[in-house]
Amino acid sequence: MHRARLPLATATAAAALVAVTGCTEKSDGKGGDGTVKVTASDEKCEVSKKQFPAGHVELDIENKGSKVTEVYVLFPDDRIVGERENIGPDMKQTLTVEVKAGDYRIACKPGMKGEGIRQNVRATGGGTAKKRDPRLDKAVAEYRAYVQAQADETLPKVKAFTDAVRKGDLEAAKKAYAPSRIGWERTEPVAESFGNIDPKVDVRKDGLAEGQDPEKDWTGWHRLERALWQGKKIGQREKDLATRLDKDLADWRKRVGKAAITPSSMANGAKELLDEVATGKVTGEEERYSHTDLVDFKANVEGAEKAYALLKPVASENRPALAKELDKQFAALDKLLDKHRAGTDSYTFTSYDKVGKADRKELQDGVNALAEPLSKLAAAVVTSK
Template structure:
């Protein structure tokens, strides 16, 4: 969940590690060009080099000159997300490639990864369409749209099993059903997040991400009740019904999400950021310690997007594809070490994450970072001519 996933101190340490391993300090595209927008983020400013650019592929060359880890977004006027890049550490640079149609947008920087951000209104100019796309990429988008719909459809039955156990007051059955109910969501979370605050905060918010008098609902509210409070009361049973209502909204809307080849590629990177800032740290599933299940699902979702884009990326950047294949395989092998009792029959049968020591967590973090670096280049690879 993209709200507040970690403390600022942890975020700075994580982002510094990402910068060191992933090359986030590489020079941005400061040479300019009609399609390059230089974004300079500080703790109290979000400066852009131009307010207008041609519709099509736009490149954000981001530099964080502040003291806090930041996020940068391109948003539709209604706050739906076009693309985002999280965990941009102080003193580092990142480049993000996105596809935009003609129209008005907002570029937002979020120092400390909190709040609505510091915003600049920008405009993509043109006739309302983007540049002609490789037909293989249109097929990739269509296949990915089908995949995310399947994941939403397939999430409802295990979610209903979970919520039924909650409503029955069966604590142990609810605990058992909790992690499996989240797999489809974790595989496709960037698509759900693209709807802005309409769905994601309702179902996947952690307590430290609450704003003002916002009511805490969703999986993690129930997670706390099951593992920490060890009780199921009337409120929890009502929240179980609300979770299904919200997941059905996601199911009904996911097929209408804005999806482009670059949003698929950037979404794959976002899933790795989810792992780096939530799962590896143990903060996502802080009560249930089922982080490795989420970890596996995040990586699977990232690989699905990559596999669909791979034919074009391989033609444009063969060395990048070779590295991505290597790092995906290495991370899968690493995850296999943490299966419960060496289990191979259930790919989600992992040990409790509180049993994973600091040294092993560091190894997992290194594996994630080794994949995140080349994955951050995938969006640019699929638009290279």
């Protein structure tokens, strides 16, 4: 996985979390019916209300703790409705989600680890609060097709990679590694929404759950990446892991069509992809052995840009200045990436260990310049002009 995040709880464990010590209700009466204030600290996750109308819900988040935190809205089985990551101390963030009537959980994760401090909440009513713009229904349908296509196209590329591993062909496996990850990286937030697939296929060593043994429990791309570039050899363990990767990604492909996708989850997912770039790719932590970070970087940006392009007809009508700024910042970031191409192929980039501090800082600034307006996209597509 792109950064150190521990696996979400299983559905069984989630069902047992009816109440969690340290997660309390705080009734201050502020905010509209669809607004929930979330006050996060190192020990608590306070919410201003436990019930709110179904439809578009806005979380006004404030981190009053000493640790960087993240806030999730979860289904009861721990699938992700929406999330906001990397909320530093004394920072405020807004998260807009679309929910149907039913039970959910709000989770704060101080230190961005573990299952978090949780609060059970309920959306009331018969469905969404307002009739949705048909252009947004079209955007969701097209994005769903895009996500499925990415999964369909990924599996043959993964097989080229895993076949090379099973054959013990080190150089062929190295060559096939980065291309095998592009479709996954473009659609990561949808894959992560299932909760239990990402820890199997994309976790880094430092993202393993407490008590897991890296030699026994670490699976997926990055475990194989370490063997190819650091260990420089392929043993039976790696061959077995290659077959496991095929199986786990086939499961992902099968489940993609059932993912819960809404206009707000598309917009939030685009922001999450930029967060992934900021916390893993720009730092060089994601592909620490292969240094193929810029391939992931490009794929993350492409996935975010696709979601934005589909939502743009509504966003540009509701918030024309925001759409103009997003167009500008996407173009600027694409231009920055072009500086680091190492060939005519759109996914041939300079090895990231060869990218200097000044260039990394320039890329980081470009990501930040895009992430700020992108964080407002969800609100732009669920509000009236």
